[in-house]
Amino acid sequence: MNYEIPDPELTELGRNQCAELAKNIKEKLPKDLDVGLVLCSAMRRTCETATLALGDWAAERGIPIQAHAGWQENSAKPCDTGSPIPVVQALFPNIDFTHVDPVYPDKTSPAAEKYKYIKANLLGRAQMVLEDLYDRPEKAIIVVSHSGFMRQAVTGDWFFNADYRIYDIAKNEDGGDGKFALKQWDLTKNGHGGMGWSWDEVVEIGIGLPEEELPPKAEAPLPPGVRPN
Numbered sequence: 001m002n003y004e005i006p007d008p009e010l011t012e013l014g015r016n017q018c019a020e021l022a023k024n025i026k027e028k029l030p031k032d033l034d035v036g037l038v039l040c041s042a043m044r045r046t047c048e049t050a051t052l053a054l055g056d057w058a059a060e061r062g063i064p065i066q067a068h069a070g071w072q073e074n075s076a077k078p079c080d081t082g083s084p085i086p087v088v089q090a091l092f093p094n095i096d097f098t099h100v101d102p103v104y105p106d107k108t109s110p111a112a113e114k115y116k117y118i119k120a121n122l123l124g125r126a127q128m129v130l131e132d133l134y135d136r137p138e139k140a141i142i143v144v145s146h147s148g149f150m151r152q153a154v155t156g157d158w159f160f161n162a163d164y165r166i167y168d169i170a171k172n173e174d175g176g177d178g179k180f181a182l183k184q185w186d187l188t189k190n191g192h193g194g195m196g197w198s199w200d201e202v203v204e205i206g207i208g209l210p211e212e213e214l215p216p217k218a219e220a221p222l223p224p225g226v227r228p229n
Contacts, residue, residue, distance in 0.1 A: 006078040007044045007088075007105075010052075014045070017162035018052035024195055025057055030187070033166075035063055036138030041145050042067040042100050043082045047092045049162065050144040055094055065094060069101040070129040073146035074153070074209070075117045076107040080146075119209035123178070126153035126205075130180035134169050155182055156205045163193035177205070 010018070029035075038058050040050040050065050058065055067088070073080040082088070082105035089097045106112040114125050126149070133141055147159040157165055167182040174181075188194045210220040 003077045003079045007081060007083045008079055010045050010048045014049075014161060015052060018049055021049075021053040021162045021164070021195060022057065025053065028194070030166075033140040035061070035140045035142055037136070038063060038065040038142045038144065039068045039071060040065060040095065040143070041071040041073070041082075042069055042085065042088060042097065042104055043072055043080075043146070044088055044091070046071070046144045046146065047088055047095055051092055051094060053162065054142065054144070059094070064096055066096045067100050068129070068132075069104040069115070070125055070132065071143060071145040071149070072104070072107075072115070074122055074148045080148075081105050081107055116213055117210060118213050119206055119211050122149070122153045122209055123206055127178050127180060130154070130169060130178075130182070134171070134180055151203060152207065152209055153205065155184075156202050157184065158199040158201060158203075159193065160195075160197040160199075163195040163197040164188065165193055165198075 038050055038054055040046045047067065054065065057063075067085075069082075072082060085097050085100055085104065089095075103109075103112045103115070107115040107117065114121055114128070133143075145154075147161070150159050151157060155165070155167070159165065165188040166185040168185070169180060169182055172178055172181040189200070192198050192200055208220055214220065
C-alpha cells in the first residue's frame with residue numbers, strides 16, 4: 001500500500017465493489033428507512049464511491065448528495081488528505097460541495113485544529129459529525145466515510161471497503177464517553193456488515209490514535225493485540 005499517493009481514486013477492484021454495493025442497496029436496503037440525504041467525505045475515493053454505488057439510486061429518488069469535511073479520513077498523510085474543492089467539484093458535478101468547511105483540505109495548520117491527527121481532536125470531530133446527524137431533519141441519512149475514522153473514532157466497528165452498517169443515533173444517557181451514541185441494527189451487526197465483508201470484532205473507540213501530533217510519515221504505535229488498519 002502506497003500512502004504517498006495524494007487523494008487517490010478507486011482501483012478497479014474498488015469500482016467493482018461499488019457495483020456490488022449498488023446492487024445490494026437496491027435489493028436489500030430496508031424500504032422503511034426513508035433516506036433523505038447522502039453525506040460523503042469530500043475526498044476523491046468517497047465521492048467516487050457515493051457516485052458509483054449511490055448516484056443513480058439517489059437521483060431516481062430525488063435524494064441529494066452533499067460533501068462534508070467532517071467525514072474525511074484520520075491522518076494527514078498524502079493518501080488521507082483531500083484535494084482542493086475546485087478539483088473534486090469538477091470531477092463530481094452530481095455532488096453538492098457548497099457546505100464543505102472552507103479550511104478543507106488543510107489538516108495541519110492552526111485553522112484546521114479540529115481535523116488534526118490527534119486522538120482528542122478526532123474524537124471531538126466524531127462527536128461533531130454525530131451531533132450534525134442528530135440535529136438534521138431527515139429521518140435517515142447515508143454516510144460515505146472511511147474505515148479508519150469510522151472504526152477508531154465513531155463506531156468501534158470494522159468496515160471493509162464498500163461495506164456498510166445501519167445505526168440508530170441517540171443522546172448518550174448512560175454517562176459514557178461522548179454526547180451521542182450509536183446502536184447498530186441486528187441486520188448488519190450479526191452478518192459481518194450489510195455486504196458480509198467485515199469483521200464483527202468490536203474495538204475500543206480511540207484505541208491506536210496518537211495522543212499528540214506526530215511527525216510526518218510517523219505511525220501511531222498500536223497497543224498489543226490491536227489489528228492494523
